Amino acid sequence: MKRVSILGSTGTIGVKALAMIDLHRDSFEVVALAARDNIDLLEQQIRRFSPRIVAVGTSKSATILKDRVKDVPVEIGWGDEGVLSVATAAEADIVLSAIVGAAGLLPSLAAIKAGKDIALATKEIMVMAGELVIAEARARGVRILPVDSEHSAIFQCLGGQNSCEHLKRVLLTSSGGPFRQRPKGSFASITPEEALQHPTWVMGKKITVDSATLMNKGLEVIEASWLFSLTPQQIDVIIHPQSIIHSMVEFMDGSILAQMGVTDMGLPILYALSYPDRLQSPLPPLDLNALSALTFEPVDHERFPCLGFAYQALQAGGTYPAVLNAANEVAVDLFLSSRITFPDIPALIAKTMDSHQGRKIDSLEDALDADREARRLVLAALQT
Numbered sequence: 278m279k280r281v282s283i284l285g286s287t288g289t290i291g292v293k294a295l296a297m298i299d300l301h302r303d304s305f306e307v308v309a310l311a312a313r314d315n316i317d318l319l320e321q322q323i324r325r326f327s328p329r330i331v332a333v334g335t336s337k338s339a340t341i342l343k344d345r346v347k348d349v350p351v352e353i354g355w356g357d358e359g360v361l362s363v364a365t366a367a368e369a370d371i372v373l374s375a376i377v378g379a380a381g382l383l384p385s386l387a388a389i390k391a392g393k394d395i396a397l398a399t400k401e402i403m404v405m406a407g408e409l410v411i412a413e414a415r416a417r418g419v420r421i422l423p424v425d426s427e428h429s430a431i432f433q434c435l436g437g438q439n440s441c442e443h444l445k446r447v448l449l450t451s452s453g454g455p456f457r458q459r460p461k462g463s464f465a466s467i468t469p470e471e472a473l474q475h476p477t478w479v480m481g482k483k484i485t486v487d488s489a490t491l492m493n494k495g496l497e498v499i500e501a502s503w504l505f506s507l508t509p510q511q512i513d514v515i516i517h518p519q520s521i522i523h524s525m526v527e528f529m530d531g532s533i534l535a536q537m538g539v540t541d542m543g544l545p546i547l548y549a550l551s552y553p554d555r556l557q558s559p560l561p562p563l564d565l566n567a568l569s570a571l572t573f574e575p576v577d578h579e580r581f582p583c584l585g586f587a588y589q590a591l592q593a594g595g596t597y598p599a600v601l602n603a604a605n606e607v608a609v610d611l612f613l614s615s616r617i618t619f620p621d622i623p624a625l626i627a628k629t630m631d632s633h634q635g636r637k638i639d640s641l642e643d644a645l646d647a648d649r650e651a652r653r654l655v656l657a658a659l660q661t
């Protein structure tokens with residue numbers, strides 16, 4: 278029996294994880310849940326899974342939720358303190374990190390410090406502070422199990438390991454997003470609604486926009502470099518519109534292994550939670566006869582510059598990846614509220630990166646400082 282805490286239980290990943298857990302009640306027990314605003318869904322999750330602790334974003338939400346579930350024995354906290362108590366709940370063996378964006382960093386790091394294994398969905402954590410996170414996990418003997426389908430694929434191709442002396446490179450696959458074939462000349466008229474129509478995956482808003490700009494793949498490149506100790510030159514990205522191959526590894530003799538599966542996050546979530554075991558999945562099997570073709574094409578960096586920015590940030594190191602991540606989060610928010618156009622997203626990120634003076638990251642405070650500075654810089658760049 279594994280005891281699980283979930284950070285971001287009301288999001289796409291959190292909900293899918295609970296659906297998987299629900300099917301395997303003899304293998305998992307839910308001990309703690311954290312979210313921000315969605316108290317309707319949290320109430321349902323409390324009634325179904327009986328966690329001991331729950332956290333929400335504000336004291337107001339906590340008061341409303343407490344009143345709604347006064348018939349249930351559950352401790353309800355709020356704010357940073359609340360989410361930290363979910364992250365470090367004493368009984369938990371594993372914490373699913375699925376709060377979107379930089380907000381996931383502090384609780385995930387607290388969970389690692391408390392010795393919890395991490396099922397990692399929030400890639401932004403590795404982008405902001407990958408070196409610190411990996412160092413802390415090694416020091417505590419904590420496993421970081423990838424939930425991102427690409428990193429889960431690599432992890433599976435490496436036989437459930439994070440490294441292999443014979444590895445030459447990894448190939449991260451990308452669907453290419455909804456604008457793979459759209460001419461660049463019409464990018465300025467892309468609406469948030471269009472950007473939220475992903476061709477192959479159902480995801481939260483921020484990651485869906487990141488997939489449309491290919492920044493998601495850029496964040497994944499940085500995540501892969503930390504999870505699998507790879508240089509930027511060992512990580513390639515290839516467009517694979519069908520999203521059936523989730524990623525590949527190439528060994529030094531030229532042999533390539535690929536992991537395939539249906540496009541459902543239930544698969545990598547279940548593997549991360551059940552590792553090193555495998556559990557029965559409710560998902561339909563991948564029907565190879567129904568596939569007409571698996572195709573591949575190179576990335577068009579001219580139309581999708583965000584991926585290149587991520588490689589540059591990884592190469593430059595220090596605070597640059599954290600700055601890239603924060604600038605992107607702010608730019609995506611601005612785009613979703615129709616305050617900037619789709620091409621403004623890479624333009625604002627580029628301006629922010631250019632105006633930042635890179636520094637080393639020696640501590641969590643350094644990463645958080647870089648994050649705050651980038652949020653100020655991107656808003657300043659918006660005025661120019």
Ligand SMILES: NC(=O)c1ccc[n+]([C@@H]2O[C@H](COP(=O)([O-])OP(=O)(O)OC[C@H]3O[C@@H](n4cnc5c(N)ncnc54)[C@H](OP(=O)(O)O)[C@@H]3O)[C@@H](O)[C@H]2O)c1
Pocket residue numbers: 284285286287288289290291311312313314315316334360374375376377378380398399400401424425426478479480481482483484542
């Ligand atoms: N969705 C996917 O297929 C997928 C695949 C791979 C990786 N990921 C990564 O997984 C993470 C989550 O993605 P998602 O698609 O599940 O996002 P999502 O649907 O937007 O859900 C985000 C979750 O985070 C919670 N949250 C947001 N800010 C918070 C805060 N300050 N404190 C506490 N909770 C907070 C939200 O709570 P409320 O709902 O209450 O606001 C919600 O539970 C992202 O980092 C994403 O890159 C997602």
